[in-house]
Amino acid sequence: MRKDRPLRVERVPDVDDQPIIGPQLGSDHHDHLPRLARRTITLTNGHEVGLAVCGRGVPLVLVHGFTAEGILYAQSLSRLVSMGFKVIAIDTAGHGGTLGLPTSGSTMEAYTRLLGGALDELGIRRAVLAGHSMGGRLVTELAASEPDRAMGVVLIDAIVGDTWDQMVNLFRLWPPLLAGVGAALAVDTLTTVPLFQDPGQARKLGRLVLPTVAGHVRKPWRMAGPAISIMRSRGSGWMLDRVAELRLPLFVIHGDRDLAVPMATARASAKRGHGELVIVHKAGHSWVLKDPQTLPAIMARLLNGRLGQVAFRQAFDAAGLDRETATIDQIEEAFYEPDARVVALTPPQRDGDTDPLPSRGRYQFTIDDRWVEDARSLPSHRGLVAQ
Numbered sequence: 001m002r003k004d005r006p007l008r009v010e011r012v013p014d015v016d017d018q019p020i021i022g023p024q025l026g027s028d029h030h031d032h033l034p035r036l037a038r039r040t041i042t043l044t045n046g047h048e049v050g051l052a053v054c055g056r057g058v059p060l061v062l063v064h065g066f067t068a069e070g071i072l073y074a075q076s077l078s079r080l081v082s083m084g085f086k087v088i089a090i091d092t093a094g095h096g097g098t099l100g101l102p103t104s105g106s107t108m109e110a111y112t113r114l115l116g117g118a119l120d121e122l123g124i125r126r127a128v129l130a131g132h133s134m135g136g137r138l139v140t141e142l143a144a145s146e147p148d149r150a151m152g153v154v155l156i157d158a159i160v161g162d163t164w165d166q167m168v169n170l171f172r173l174w175p176p177l178l179a180g181v182g183a184a185l186a187v188d189t190l191t192t193v194p195l196f197q198d199p200g201q202a203r204k205l206g207r208l209v210l211p212t213v214a215g216h217v218r219k220p221w222r223m224a225g226p227a228i229s230i231m232r233s234r235g236s237g238w239m240l241d242r243v244a245e246l247r248l249p250l251f252v253i254h255g256d257r258d259l260a261v262p263m264a265t266a267r268a269s270a271k272r273g274h275g276e277l278v279i280v281h282k283a284g285h286s287w288v289l290k291d292p293q294t295l296p297a298i299m300a301r302l303l304n305g306r307l308g309q310v311a312f313r314q315a316f317d318a319a320g321l322d323r324e325t326a327t328i329d330q331i332e333e334a335f336y337e338p339d340a341r342v343v344a345l346t347p348p349q350r351d352g353d354t355d356p357l358p359s360r361g362r363y364q365f366t367i368d369d370r371w372v373e374d375a376r377s378l379p380s381h382r383g384l385v386a387q
Contacts, residue, residue, distance in 0.1 A: 034054045034055060034078050034081050034347075034349065035054065035074070035078065035347070036052035036053060036054045036070075036071060036074045036077060036078065036087070036089065037052065037053055037054060037345070037346070037347040038050070038051075038052050038071060038097070039051050039052070039053060039345045040097045041118070041121055041122070041341065041345075043114075043117050043118065043121050044117075044121070045117070047098075047099055047114065047117070048097065048098065048099045049090065049091065049097070049098045049099075049114070049117075049118045049121070050069070050070070050090075050091035050095075050096040050097020050098045051070060051088060051089060051090045051091060051097070051118070051122075051345075052070045052071045052074065052077075052088075052089045053086070053087065053088045053089070053342060053345055053346050053347075054077070054078065054081060054086070054087060054346060054347060054349075055080070055081035055085055055086040055087050055346070055349070056081075056086050056328050056332065056346070056349060057084040057085050057086050057328055057331055057332070058084055058085055058086065058127075058128065058151075058312070058315075058331060058335060059085070059086050059088060059124050059126070059127035059128070059335055059336070059342070060077075060080060060085040060086070060087050060088070060127060060128045060130060061088050061089075061090060061119065061124065061127045061128070061129050061130065061139070062077060062087065062088070062089045062090070062130045062131070062132070062135070063089075063090055063092060063115065063129075063130070063131040063132070063134075063135030063136075063138050063139055064089065064091070064092065064095065064096075064131075064132055064133075064134075064135050065132040065133030065134050065135055065157075065285075065286070066133055066134040066226055067095070068095065068132070068133075068289075069091050069095050069096030069097075070089025070090055070091050070096060071089065071096065072289055073089055073132070073288065073289070074089075075292030076288060076292045076293075076295045076296060077089060079292065079293065079295075079296040080295075080296055080299060081349075083296070083299065083300065083303060084328075084331075085128075086332075086342070086346060088122065088124070088127075088342060090115060090118050090119075092111055092114070092115070092134070092135065092138065092226070093110070093111050093114050093226070094226050095226070098114075101114065106229050106232070107229055107232060107233070108137060108138070108141065108229050108232075108233040108234075109141070110229070111138055111226070111229065112138050112141045112142050112145070115138050115139075115142055116142055116146060116149070119149065121341060122340065122341050122342035122345075123336050123337035123338075123339070123340025123341050123342055123343070124149075124335070124336060124337075124340065124342060125149075125334075125335050125336060125337060126148065126149060126150065126151050126315060126335050127149065127150065127151065127335070128150075128151055128152045128153075128154060128307075128311070129142060129143055129149070129150045129152070129153050129154070130153075130154035130155075130156065131154070131155060131156065131158055132156040132157060132158070132288060133156070133157055133158060133159055133261065133285065134159055134226065135156075135158070136155040136156060136157070136158020136159060136160055137158060137159045137160050137233070137236060139153060139154075139155075140153060140155065140158065140160050140236065140239045140240065140243065141236075141239050143239075143243060143248055144238070144239040144240075144242035144243055144246075145242075147242075147246045147248060150248055151249075151311045151312065151314065151315035152248065152249040152250070152251065152307055152311035152312075153243060153248055153249070153250050153251070153273075153275075154251045154253065154299075154302075155250070155251065155252045155253065155254075155266075155269060155275075156253045156254075156288055156295070157253070157254050157255055157258050157261050157266075157285050157286075157287075157288075158252070158254075158261070158265075158266075158269065159236075159261055159265070160236040160239065160240065160265070160269050161236060161237075161240065161265040161266070161267075161268040161269035161272065162237060162265075162268040162272065163262060163264040163265040163268050164236065164261060164265045165235045165236055165237065168231065168233065171231055172231065188258075188259065188260060188284045188285040188286055237272060240269055240272040240273035241272065241273075243273045243274075243275075244272065244273050244274040247274075247373070249275075249276075249306055249307060249310050249311040249314075250269075250270070250273040250274065250275030250276065251275060251276050251278065251302055251306075251307065252266045252269050252270040252273070252275050252276070252277050252278065253266075253278040253280060253295075253298060253365075254266030254277070254278070254279060254280065255280045255282075255283030255284050255285060255287045255363075256279050256280065256281055256282070256283065257282055257283055257284050258283070258284055258285045259284065259285070260285045261285060263279070266279075270368075270371050271371045273371075274371050274372060274373050275371060275372065276302075276305075276306055276367065276368070276369045276371075276372055277367070277368040277369075277370075277371070278298055278302075278365050278366070278367050278368075279365060279366045279367075279368065280294065280298075280363045280364075280365045281363055281364045281365065281366065282363060282364075283363050287363060290362070291361060291362035291363060293361045293362065294361030294362055294363045294365070295361075296361075297361040297365075298361075298365055301367065305367075306369070306372065315335075316334075319334035319335070320334075321334055
């Protein structure tokens, strides 16, 4: 595909909807969107893992970023249910409802193994694996190591790629540089809650964030293990090479104003992993928390493109299913183990939970598929601008 073609910028039409999503947050909620149920499971090795889940259909597993937890993404994830996903947000070690790892397990590989163990316990055979920041590193490694688990990989401002690996090497040589990244994350965190731009959303997000912040205040040492593990992590290039070799559909979504994990990281990841790059304009590191509607808008566009036409097609064909005619029961039978625990943990859907909800995103985004090897076989949307 020619590299000089104009890219497309997407925006979903404006509508007036301001629901509160996630756990019970008060009386000012809309009943037409589902809430994620918070659960805790115990793995066969005795490790407790926290998660949040709702919906029915194709499993979409989301892994959060450093210092966050899965329930913080509830507003975005609830909107994905109408697209035919069962969304499962899993807390990594030392975050949310998941116990920390012992000192001997302070490597990113140990965090990835714990994630794989959680998927086994939940009975998830194959899923769309999505990860934000640190979570992006974990799902990339899991997909590269155990590709049968992944029908596609979605990276959101992820700490993978040559640029990030070079940054980690510099941190080891001169640790004060890490303070600069910490300062960038602090600024990003302070601006994540949109106090002035959208007071209503600030109130909703604040209700989700405050319990997480309180947990860090009570047990600040919990973050030491993940931080050290990130600094000790080996290069991520082999993971992206493996993803490209296996032709796993890869989607790299990144804010172009991310100061902590620069945009060059995303470009390097998309290029090395032969993935599709989605540039979220005027967005920082945690844009996915600030605006709950942009990620669903992006996912809707990807489902109309390579995610739906390649990732889903391959997974459904392998399961002997016709994507156009398969029922929810058939989909869950194909992608979950018999008597899968995650199905039992999922709250029942109410009337209207899966009705499509039009929404608009705060951010515009541009999609660049120049590095996708099989892009020529897909219908091109490039050059189109949605206002």
